[in-house]
Amino acid sequence: MSAKDRSKEGSMKAITANRLRDGEVVFLGEGGRWVESFAEAALFQRSEADAVLADAKATAEREQFGVDIYAFEVVEEDGVPVPATMRERIRTAGPTVRLDLGKQAA
Amino acid sequence: MNHIAPGARAGIYHYDEIDRQFVAERVEQFRKQVERRLSGELTEEEFKPVRLMNGLYLQLHAYMLRIAVPYGVMSATQLRKLAEIGRRYDRGYGHFTTRQNLQYNWIKLEDTPAILHELAEVDMHALQTSGNCVRNVTTDPFVGAARDEVVDGRVYAEILRQWTTMHPEFTYLPRKFKIAISGAESDRAAVRIHDVGLLARRNDKGEAGFSFYVGGGLGRSPFVGKLVREWVAEEDFVAYLEAILRVYNQYGRRDNIYKARIKILVHELGLEKFTQEVEEEFARLRGPKYRLDPEIVEGVRQHFAPPPFEEPPDHSEALERAKASDPAFANWLAVNVAEHKAPGYAIATISLKPAGGIPGDATCDQMDLVADLAERHSFGELRVTHVQNLVLAHVKKDELYDLWKQLDAAELGSANAGLIGDIIACPGLDYCALANARSIPLAQAISARFADPVRQRTIGELGIKISGCINACGHHHVGAIGILGVDKKGTEYYQITVGGDPTLTTEIGDILGPAVTETEAVDAIEAIVDVYLANRTGEGERFIDTLRRVGHAPFKERIYAAD
Amino acid sequence: MPLIENGRIGEDAWSFIPDGEPVPNDRPVIISFERWQAERDSFEGRNARLGVRLKSGTLAGAIAADLDRFSLVALEFPKFRDGRGFSTARELRERYGYTGEIRAVGHVIPDQYLFLVRTGFTSVEAPEGTNPDSWANALKEITIAFQPSLDDTAPLSLLRRKLKVG
Numbered sequence: 001m002s003a004k005d006r007s008k009e010g011s012m013k014a015i016t017a018n019r020l021r022d023g024e025v026v027f028l029g030e031g032g033r034w035v036e037s038f039a040e041a042a043l044f045q046r047s048e049a050d051a052v053l054a055d056a057k058a059t060a061e062r063e064q065f066g067v068d069i070y071a072f073e074v075v076e077e078d079g080v081p082v083p084a085t086m087r088e089r090i091r092t093a094g095p096t097v098r099l100d101l102g103k104q105a106a
Numbered sequence: 107m108n109h110i111a112p113g114a115r116a117g118i119y120h121y122d123e124i125d126r127q128f129v130a131e132r133v134e135q136f137r138k139q140v141e142r143r144l145s146g147e148l149t150e151e152e153f154k155p156v157r158l159m160n161g162l163y164l165q166l167h168a169y170m171l172r173i174a175v176p177y178g179v180m181s182a183t184q185l186r187k188l189a190e191i192g193r194r195y196d197r198g199y200g201h202f203t204t205r206q207n208l209q210y211n212w213i214k215l216e217d218t219p220a221i222l223h224e225l226a227e228v229d230m231h232a233l234q235t236s237g238n239c240v241r242n243v244t245t246d247p248f249v250g251a252a253r254d255e256v257v258d259g260r261v262y263a264e265i266l267r268q269w270t271t272m273h274p275e276f277t278y279l280p281r282k283f284k285i286a287i288s289g290a291e292s293d294r295a296a297v298r299i300h301d302v303g304l305l306a307r308r309n310d311k312g313e314a315g316f317s318f319y320v321g322g323g324l325g326r327s328p329f330v331g332k333l334v335r336e337w338v339a340e341e342d343f344v345a346y347l348e349a350i351l352r353v354y355n356q357y358g359r360r361d362n363i364y365k366a367r368i369k370i371l372v373h374e375l376g377l378e379k380f381t382q383e384v385e386e387e388f389a390r391l392r393g394p395k396y397r398l399d400p401e402i403v404e405g406v407r408q409h410f411a412p413p414p415f416e417e418p419p420d421h422s423e424a425l426e427r428a429k430a431s432d433p434a435f436a437n438w439l440a441v442n443v444a445e446h447k448a449p450g451y452a453i454a455t456i457s458l459k460p461a462g463g464i465p466g467d468a469t470c471d472q473m474d475l476v477a478d479l480a481e482r483h484s485f486g487e488l489r490v491t492h493v494q495n496l497v498l499a500h501v502k503k504d505e506l507y508d509l510w511k512q513l514d515a516a517e518l519g520s521a522n523a524g525l526i527g528d529i530i531a532c533p534g535l536d537y538c539a540l541a542n543a544r545s546i547p548l549a550q551a552i553s554a555r556f557a558d559p560v561r562q563r564t565i566g567e568l569g570i571k572i573s574g575c576i577n578a579c580g581h582h583h584v585g586a587i588g589i590l591g592v593d594k595k596g597t598e599y600y601q602i603t604v605g606g607d608p609t610l611t612t613e614i615g616d617i618l619g620p621a622v623t624e625t626e627a628v629d630a631i632e633a634i635v636d637v638y639l640a641n642r643t644g645e646g647e648r649f650i651d652t653l654r655r656v657g658h659a660p661f662k663e664r665i666y667a668a669d
Numbered sequence: 670m671p672l673i674e675n676g677r678i679g680e681d682a683w684s685f686i687p688d689g690e691p692v693p694n695d696r697p698v699i700i701s702f703e704r705w706q707a708e709r710d711s712f713e714g715r716n717a718r719l720g721v722r723l724k725s726g727t728l729a730g731a732i733a734a735d736l737d738r739f740s741l742v743a744l745e746f747p748k749f750r751d752g753r754g755f756s757t758a759r760e761l762r763e764r765y766g767y768t769g770e771i772r773a774v775g776h777v778i779p780d781q782y783l784f785l786v787r788t789g790f791t792s793v794e795a796p797e798g799t800n801p802d803s804w805a806n807a808l809k810e811i812t813i814a815f816q817p818s819l820d821d822t823a824p825l826s827l828l829r830r831k832l833k834v835g
Binding site: 124125127128131132134135138139142147148152155156238265268269270271272273274275276277278279352355356360390395396402405406 | 728750751752753755756757759764778783784787788806810811812813817825826827828829
């Protein structure tokens with residue numbers, strides 16, 4: 001089954017935001033903590049993602065922590081979770097035309 | 107604040123104490139706004155328009171800060187400051203845009219007030235580079251130097267820069283508002299794809315006046331600007347624009363972001379009704395309060411006095427010798443250098459499009475070098491073009507070879523201005539939060555495919571323009587070949603259009619056929635070029651002319667033959 | 670809701686009477702433009718001051734002929750990003766010569782206050798809990814303008830003007 005097919009079925013979701021003060025891409029990790037690396041992001045079942053997202057939004061906005069908070073699809077490739085779309089892959093790594101920049105450079 | 111004098115001879119508007127005080131106040135205002143946001147007094151919804159009006163976007167990886175380069179003209183000192191900011195607050199480079207501005211991609215909100223403070227030291231700001239206000243007014247990158255210039259667009263662009271600054275009535279328009287001015291015979295400012303395009307002219311008495319084109323624009327619904335008034339006298343210049351903006355602010359749609367630009371209003375009202383509304387408002391506004399005083403025009407004009415040209419002979423022996431001895435230079439000279447109005451001088455385009463490179467990107471080291479070269483060879487001044495290149499407008503012919511050698515050593519010497527390698531590309535999905543597909547990798551692949559300068563020159567004038575989404579920041583609609591990135595179920599595809607034209611004979615390109623993959627797109631471009639070369643009547647027939655003569659069929663057949 | 674006038678929280682003598690509710694005759698009230706259109710005859714002979722509230726899509730021309738009946742015109746901002754009110758106020762003042770109070774109601778933010786004053790507004794209805802300092806500051810932080818408007822400015826040179834609103 002291809003990644004595309006799997007994403008239509010019961011795939012996982014991760015929750016992301018940009019940190020307000022510096023714009024850094026962050027992900028919701030375990031225990032409601034925000035992390036900078038996608039590898040540490042918590043994965044949620046489709047069914048639970050909406051509730052977690054609403055809660056994360058409310059908290060992040062109340063604490064002036066993050067902006068533009070949303071959930072995105074995650075699929076498995078070779079046993080490793082990766083974002084389903086090119087857009088989110090680029091956000092988790094950095095520009096594909098500058099491999100020396102962004103999270104991929106660290 | 108430490109004020110750094112921006113170079114006495116440069117043809118830029120020199121701030122005085124009043125201008126400096128204003129920008130300093132705006133910086134301080136934004137500092138407080140950032141504090142109010144961080145403290146929670148301002149919600150993100152309320153803060154967003156405020157930060158946008160200071161040029162600050164939130165993009166994929168971080169905040170993006172867009173610095174205004176008024177009408178694309180700046181001094182070497184200012185460029186050096188941009189390099190310094192890029193090193194200190196960003197990642198050592200900047201991106202020159204189709205709006206003749208510069209943007210940084212890795213900015214922190216909390217650093218922004220400090221950056222704006224540093225910009226103010228060299229009379230720069232990021233005001234109105236975003237938001238639903240009148241944006242940075244653009245003009246001909248050859249302004250003040252071109253042989254075919256009739257009116258100096260900088261003077262009126264600067265008047266509009268000032269007049270629109272924090273305009274109390276027109277800061278919350280239905281949508282953004284872009285104005286371009288051209289004062290030359292050839293339109294190098296693409297005026298008819300702007301919300302308002304102004305053609306500056308002179309009447310029989312030698313007085314300056316303007317033709318107003320309204321409602322041009324690209325994006326989801328591309329329109330070519332329509333002539334609303336053939337002649338607006340200089341003294342009515344601001345009043346007429348005010349009438350247009352008031353009609354737009356009152357009647358422009360606010361229910362749908364995709365229908366909010368003035369082009370849709372002009373289209374829905376019809377040109378006649380729109381013009382009637384504007385004329386009624388204008389008739390009322392005409393009068394002493396809104397008359398543009400000739401003394402104001404003269405005061406602004408003095409900032410753009412010609413630099414102290416020497417009077418070298420128009421024929422340069424040194425140039426002829428270099429041309430004969432160095433074919434690569436001769437090629438650059440033929441492609442990137444234009445005639446200057448002053449004898450013995452030339453206009454040099456610095457390409458930011460090395461083969462396989464990222465269109466419009468410049469490293470801070472390159473910016474420093476260009477600043478040095480501008481000081482040495484062009485009275486300390488340079489321009490940014492809407493095709494994302496730089497221009498040194500006043501170079502002595504005797505010095506062109508020296509200039510090119512230094513540019514070439516820094517990967518700035520590509521001989522491709524106006525050729526197939528001179529690709530416009532928006533940042534696309536690599537940086538932009540709105541994009542559907544990447545633009546840059548395709549631009550890199552195409553320019554690498556056509557890297558050979560001889561081949562490029564054989565092909566001749568051919569503009570490729572690539573946008574990563576329908577918002578069309580890469581102007582794909584008006585590319586002789588346009589490419590639009592689309593997303594089909596998570597895969598990037600590219601739709602090819604042909605026949606676009608950004609000059610006064612403005613044309614929106616037509617879609618050639620179904621969208622193709624990135625690899626197919628590069629092959630398709632090559633196929634289009636082959637068909638053109640096989641069909642053209644001779645070297646003098648440009649791609650666009652051949653296309654108009656033979657139509658789409660031969661191109662379609664070749665690309666989609668296998669389907 | 671707090672009323673902002675001259676950069677300070679002021680007393681509000683006016684109250685808005687929603688459509689359908691009886692209109693008191695003994696104190697200043699604001700009614701909707703729609704009610705005015707439907708029931709204008711019922712306001713003949715009224716002594717207490719009357720104000721009218723216009724939705725943002727209602728432009729100045731719609732009320733121009735009746736302006737002498739109103740001591741106050743309230744212009745509604747459904748969202749602060751909807752800037753039609755700036756033009757409406759300016760038209761009321763400049764085109765139709767209205768001299769009464771023009772009030773911004775709905776969603777406006779302190780960052781717009783200077784623009785409101787400069788286009789002819791006299792007062793602003795601010796949300797509960799608003800920070801009065803932000804409003805006061807909004808009139809002081811910028812002292813220069815680049816265009817003539819309805820406020821009292823003194824030309825400096827070229828297009829620049831000294832603002833006096835602060």
